[in-house]
Amino acid sequence: MVLLDVEGLTKSFGGLKAISNLSFQVNEGEILGLIGPNGAGKTTAFNLIAGFMPPNSGKVILEGEDVVGLKPYAITRKGIARTFQIVKPFRKLTVLENVTLASFLRFSARKEAEAEAHKVLERVELAEKATSFASDLTLSEQKRLEIARALATNPKVLLLDEPMGGLNPTEIDHASILVREICKGGVTIIWVEHVLKAIMNSCHRVIVIHHGEKIADMPPEQVVTNPVVIEAYLGKKAKKYEEGEQTC
Amino acid sequence: MKKIAIIVGLIILGIAPIVFPSPFFVHLMIMVLMWTVLGAAWNILGGFAGQVSFGHATFLGAGAYTTMILYLKLGVDPWYGIILGGIVAVLISLPIGLICFRLRGPYFALSTLAVAEIIRLVALNWESLTNGPVGLLITTLPQVSLGGSPINWESKTPFYYIIAVIALGAIVMTLFVARTRLGAYLLALREDIDSAESIGINTLQTRVVALALSAFLAGTAGGFYAMYFRYVDPDAVFSIGLSVEMVFIAVVGGLTTVVGPLVGAMFLVTLGESFREHFLVGHLIFYGFFMMLAIRYMPDGVWGRLSVLIKKIYTKKGTNHGAA
Numbered sequence: 001m002v003l004l005d006v007e008g009l010t011k012s013f014g015g016l017k018a019i020s021n022l023s024f025q026v027n028e029g030e031i032l033g034l035i036g037p038n039g040a041g042k043t044t045a046f047n048l049i050a051g052f053m054p055p056n057s058g059k060v061i062l063e064g065e066d067v068v069g070l071k072p073y074a075i076t077r078k079g080i081a082r083t084f085q086i087v088k089p090f091r092k093l094t095v096l097e098n099v100t101l102a103s104f105l106r107f108s109a110r111k112e113a114e115a116e117a118h119k120v121l122e123r124v125e126l127a128e129k130a131t132s133f134a135s136d137l138t139l140s141e142q143k144r145l146e147i148a149r150a151l152a153t154n155p156k157v158l159l160l161d162e163p164m165g166g167l168n169p170t171e172i173d174h175a176s177i178l179v180r181e182i183c184k185g186g187v188t189i190i191w192v193e194h195v196l197k198a199i200m201n202s203c204h205r206v207i208v209i210h211h212g213e214k215i216a217d218m219p220p221e222q223v224v225t226n227p228v229v230i231e232a233y234l235g236k237k238a239k240k241y242e243e244g245e246q247t248c
Numbered sequence: 249m250k251k252i253a254i255i256v257g258l259i260i261l262g263i264a265p266i267v268f269p270s271p272f273f274v275h276l277m278i279m280v281l282m283w284t285v286l287g288a289a290w291n292i293l294g295g296f297a298g299q300v301s302f303g304h305a306t307f308l309g310a311g312a313y314t315t316m317i318l319y320l321k322l323g324v325d326p327w328y329g330i331i332l333g334g335i336v337a338v339l340i341s342l343p344i345g346l347i348c349f350r351l352r353g354p355y356f357a358l359s360t361l362a363v364a365e366i367i368r369l370v371a372l373n374w375e376s377l378t379n380g381p382v383g384l385l386i387t388t389l390p391q392v393s394l395g396g397s398p399i400n401w402e403s404k405t406p407f408y409y410i411i412a413v414i415a416l417g418a419i420v421m422t423l424f425v426a427r428t429r430l431g432a433y434l435l436a437l438r439e440d441i442d443s444a445e446s447i448g449i450n451t452l453q454t455r456v457v458a459l460a461l462s463a464f465l466a467g468t469a470g471g472f473y474a475m476y477f478r479y480v481d482p483d484a485v486f487s488i489g490l491s492v493e494m495v496f497i498a499v500v501g502g503l504t505t506v507v508g509p510l511v512g513a514m515f516l517v518t519l520g521e522s523f524r525e526h527f528l529v530g531h532l533i534f535y536g537f538f539m540m541l542a543i544r545y546m547p548d549g550v551w552g553r554l555s556v557l558i559k560k561i562y563t564k565k566g567t568n569h570g571a572a
Binding site for chain 1: 425428431432433435436437439440442443444445446447448449450452515
């Protein structure tokens with residue numbers, strides 16, 4: 001079943017088309033990978049879907065309802081939560097307070113909101129850090145906190161913006177497991193990532209964008225051998241190399 | 249422990265003008281309490297919500313002029329007028345908030361400065377309403393009797409009790425903000441507006457609410473100001489100096505604390521009023537000096553630092569870190 005339907009999303013910054021006519025669908029219960037070279041427009045796509053920037057045209061349809069034009073908070077309330085590539089925790093607040101602020105969306109009483117926040121912290125394995133200040137966490141923990149905060153709003157769709165960026169291999173494996181667990185818990189995920197290994201292991205489907213356009217939409221094992229994708233990442237010479245031609 | 253402190257505080261507040269009836273001392277306490285209200289007003293917006301305003305004199309002035317004009321032109325009793333002053337300040341704050349909160353950080357702060365100047369100039373030039381630079385003057389206050397005996401407005405004591413009630417109200421409001429979801433949301437705004445927005449907080453609305461609460465307190469204090477001094481003119485109530493003094497008191501006392509504004513006002517106003525006799529604006533030099541000391545050595549303010557010490561003495565757990 002299609003949960004989120006992105007249709008013809010376009011965004012220009014002056015003469016530069018950051019996103020052009022991007023369309024894709026996300027099925028319920030799916031982990032959809034969103035990859036592309038640096039500057040391809042992945043984060044811009046997230047900003048458009050989550051309402052942090054208005055698109056020039058296009059629709060973002062969540063369960064049959066177009067949410068384009070709504071403010072970010074309203075989109076979060078509809079059920080699309082996001083994390084930030086560059087983590088933005090509430091630094092001077094504790095981990096528990098960070099997550100409680102998000103669960104306040106559904107529970108207006110502090111006690112209930114805190115109880116809910118505790119549950120979410122258990123889920124992302126940050127419970128023992130509940131009383132630490134967010135600024136004292138390691139990067140890996142801060143990325144988890146971002147996810148916890150987004151989860152506490154009880155989203156239908158979770159947009160993860162490079163949750164693996166800057167993590168070491170052990171932490172990456174750990175985080176991949178977490179993402180899969182969240183998906184099993186009934187949250188649909190769109191996942192922007194540069195760490196391809198994590199994407200390949202966890203995603204059901206991968207979309208590749210390049211210069212703001214979608215160039216591939218297929219299962220992960222096909223993406224790595226797709227000539228168009230390889231060209232986008234490595235250039236034409238690499239393609240010739242693949243084909244057995246001598247390049248130098 | 250906390251309960252005892254509150255009861256002792258209330259008793260001191262209640263009997264202070266009886267124990268020390270000298271007019272200067274009562275005046276000093278009135279000023280301390282008035283500035284507590286103004287500091288508390290600034291603290292809600294600048295401390296909890298982290299939205300620095302350099303234009304809070306706007307709301308003080310709006311409250312002062314409202315109370316004054318209602319009394320002089322329509323004969324509304326100042327005791328309603330003081331509350332109405334707060335309400336008019338809220339009404340003025342709404343469009344200001346909706347416009348200025350499109351800006352963030354330093355740009356918001358600058359816009360509040362600009363708005364405050366615009367309002368001061370309007371008050372200066374709208375002579376039919378405000379009497380322009382001449383200002384408005386009340387010669388007599390209406391007769392009110394309490395328990396059968398008329399209140400003597402020439403004494404300062406009745407004013408003391410009025411401002412004491414308003415100051416208590418301001419502290420209770422701060423406590424309410426600190427304890428509820430609203431206060432938690434304000435802290436989120438202070439930390440990061442994008443993040444706050446991403447977890448479903450309507451940041452514009454929340455900031456406007458914070459500004460409105462803040463404006464209500466400042467406007468109420470303004471109404472009291474008008475009745476106490478019985479004279480207002482644009483430079484007295486709309487000046488940037490007043491806006492900046494509110495910042496000083498809130499910061500030196502301790503941002504995002506409940507009693508910080510009271511401590512800041514006790515500290516700075518006492519100093520200021522003692523020096524005012526010798527030079528007219530000399531107190532601002534000391535305000536500035538203590539502001540620098542506070543920023544360098546006590547970023548959590550006098551109360552922020554004291555409360556940590558008190559907690560250490562009683563070896564209770566937890567640090568003073570706002571409310572959420």
